[in-house]
Amino acid sequence: MSKRPSILALCASLLAVGLRAAAQTDPLPSWNDGPAKKAIVEFVQATTTQGSPKFVPPEERIATFDQDGTLWVEDPMYSQVVYCLDRVPAVVNAKPELAKVEPFKTVLSGNREAMAKLSMNDLFKILAATLSGMSVDEFRAEARKWLDTARDTRWKRPYTELTYLPMLEVLKYLRANGYKTYIVTGGGQDFVRVYAEGVYGIPPEQVVGTVGATKYGYDKAGKPVLTKEPKLLLNDDNAGKPEGIHMMIGRRPSAAFGNSIGDRQMLEYTKAGDGARLAMLLLHDDAEREYAYGPARGLPNTKVGTFPQALYDEATKQGWVVIGMKNDWKRVFAFDGGHS
Amino acid sequence: MSKRPSILALCASLLAVGLRAAAQTDPLPSWNDGPAKKAIVEFVQATTTQGSPKFVPPEERIATFDQDGTLWVEDPMYSQVVYCLDRVPAVVNAKPELAKVEPFKTVLSGNREAMAKLSMNDLFKILAATLSGMSVDEFRAEARKWLDTARDTRWKRPYTELTYLPMLEVLKYLRANGYKTYIVTGGGQDFVRVYAEGVYGIPPEQVVGTVGATKYGYDKAGKPVLTKEPKLLLNDDNAGKPEGIHMMIGRRPSAAFGNSIGDRQMLEYTKAGDGARLAMLLLHDDAEREYAYGPARGLPNTKVGTFPQALYDEATKQGWVVIGMKNDWKRVFAFDGGHS
Numbered sequence A, B: 001m002s003k004r005p006s007i008l009a010l011c012a013s014l015l016a017v018g019l020r021a022a023a024q025t026d027p028l029p030s031w032n033d034g035p036a037k038k039a040i041v042e043f044v045q046a047t048t049t050q051g052s053p054k055f056v057p058p059e060e061r062i063a064t065f066d067q068d069g070t071l072w073v074e075d076p077m078y079s080q081v082v083y084c085l086d087r088v089p090a091v092v093n094a095k096p097e098l099a100k101v102e103p104f105k106t107v108l109s110g111n112r113e114a115m116a117k118l119s120m121n122d123l124f125k126i127l128a129a130t131l132s133g134m135s136v137d138e139f140r141a142e143a144r145k146w147l148d149t150a151r152d153t154r155w156k157r158p159y160t161e162l163t164y165l166p167m168l169e170v171l172k173y174l175r176a177n178g179y180k181t182y183i184v185t186g187g188g189q190d191f192v193r194v195y196a197e198g199v200y201g202i203p204p205e206q207v208v209g210t211v212g213a214t215k216y217g218y219d220k221a222g223k224p225v226l227t228k229e230p231k232l233l234l235n236d237d238n239a240g241k242p243e244g245i246h247m248m249i250g251r252r253p254s255a256a257f258g259n260s261i262g263d264r265q266m267l268e269y270t271k272a273g274d275g276a277r278l279a280m281l282l283l284h285d286d287a288e289r290e291y292a293y294g295p296a297r298g299l300p301n302t303k304v305g306t307f308p309q310a311l312y313d314e315a316t317k318q319g320w321v322v323i324g325m326k327n328d329w330k331r332v333f334a335f336d337g338g339h340s
Helices: A004-023 A035-048 A079-094 A096-100 A104-109 A112-116 A120-131 A136-149 A165-176 A189-200 A240-248 A261-271 A309-318 B004-023 B035-048 B079-094 B096-100 B104-109 B112-116 B120-131 B136-149 B165-176 B189-200 B240-248 B261-271 B309-318
Strands: A062-065 A180-188 A207-218 A224-234 A255-258 A278-283 A321-324 B062-065 B180-188 B207-218 B224-234 B255-258 B278-283 B321-324
Touching (some): A035 A165, A035 A278, A035 A321, A062 A165, A079 A096, A079 A104, A079 A120, A104 A112, A104 A120, A120 A224, A136 A224, A165 A255, A180 A189, A180 A240, A189 A207, A207 A240, A207 B240, A224 B240, A240 B224, A261 A309, A261 B224, A278 A309, B035 B278, B035 B321, B062 B165, B079 B104, B079 B136, B079 B189, B096 B104, B104 B112, B104 B120, B120 B224, B136 B189, B165 B255, B180 B189, B180 B240, B189 B207, B207 B240, B224 B240, B240 B261, B255 B261, B261 B309, B278 B309, B309 B321
Parallel strands (some): A180 A207, B062 B180, B255 B278, B278 B321
Antiparallel strands (some): B207 B224
16 A cells, blocks of 8 residues: 555545535525525535435436526527527528528528518428538537627627526536536537537536437548438437436436426436435526516417426426526526626 | 635645556556557556647546457357347247247247357347337346346356456546546447446446437336337447447547447547547457457357458558557456456
């Protein structure tokens, strides 16, 4: 035995002291005291305190987060849909014959009213045309460029700033307590991976999303290249979320956070596990600071059915904790004033 | 500012001292000095020494390992194939009509010669019947039970003991230097996940394998259940390996280890990235301590084409490093004597 174990042991003790000191400061300063904040803190303490009957070994600490509407703003339109619409001119430029074909013709017209009437089938055509046919490196570069320049219509800010500060605190708090944090999104896995590490500290391998196939081949110089194909491998929404979690993680999460009917099965699956489980549902009820929709009214027509009252009734029935944005959050965004 | 940063800083210094002390002992004691060992050590030093022109940031340190034949014995038959054959009686018990249908009839006969003549198509039928139709929890329990009791024909040991000690050292050495180690296997992802954590210290979320679909539903008591379906989502072999790596990890590995033609694209894809890249190909040339096959002769008939001379010629061409089991490894298994 060398000196190493004793140095490491000393180090572990010092780390423990450091972590205890950290625990005495509020890990969730943007949250008001209330049942939601209490549920998070109690869950973390119960699952990470050695000797607790609900202790979860570090390697099993998995927490999953829906992205649109749970970690950042999804209204009035998913940012990835905006990206795809913005990409249409470039796609038509490369394939001019599309200019006269629907739904591309309508998108090119710029007529927002006509665009709002496009069907789901039209939308899939647009997604397929704008999200496939290029290498994964080209796709990453295009998406990065768009994220750097695009601005939302209300706050005139990059989409990557429209993250909820209280949820960023939850991510950090869980990670500081040994949890691996995952995004589990209906959005495109490759798209969300472009910014998840910079915005949330979540690396690409911890982003589970809707997956399109790629095809391995070679470019003109003979270098290997992965090309994005218009073939769906996993629709990571609804029942696809627990299926995607099994495929990508292989463990049932201890905690899950969502906000819409697409998260129902993920919350249910998480909560059905043994031991301590935390399932949380974010209610958008703050028309002033963000938006109010679903049971909180003001639901845009395009989203009828996505936030039914029944989902919130189920929260009570299944023991999910509802986060009310209006009352539970002291601040919504990092940029919206308040003390930082 | 509390006391915490200074404690953490002190801790970091102590850890650094500890790691330097550790670095002075040989991290690969089961390897003979030679080009293979040298390549591994130089790669790790080049990519993890701050200020090195080939430095790789910790979050980008990804190393991928084929499993059968690279981390443990694959001869004379993949352990998962043995598992599937062993499961046939239970499957026929549940569905007695299969007893008279091929290929189940042949498997039940126990006639090894007849079984060796089964076609790939027959094998797929057996895999589908034995690897789907149950919940993921039931599958895990069955596989665990088999792994605990099954013994290989040569050493009469559990398959989980047939791991290569030198490769276990490489896994640990890479992890001690901040690498995330992944298995990337043509074997079933759910099967390998059952033992990867215990055997290799590789958690389920770092096992990339051939993926069958699951279906989310409910059991009789109304509890959520994921059922394994006979539907292939990813054939994680050949070109499927880089495709699977992109899907599951989303980054190109810095290092990759394989042993057969099924690993060719993974090695090629890894090596084609910028900066320092390590691609290694294990040659089974040790008939005495393990097996000799491929260019080293003694290739079982069932595997013709899997280890062609052309693969080893390509290693030279592409700058992959060949590991010769006979000369590069001081010891092969933890149980085969030698000093531990």
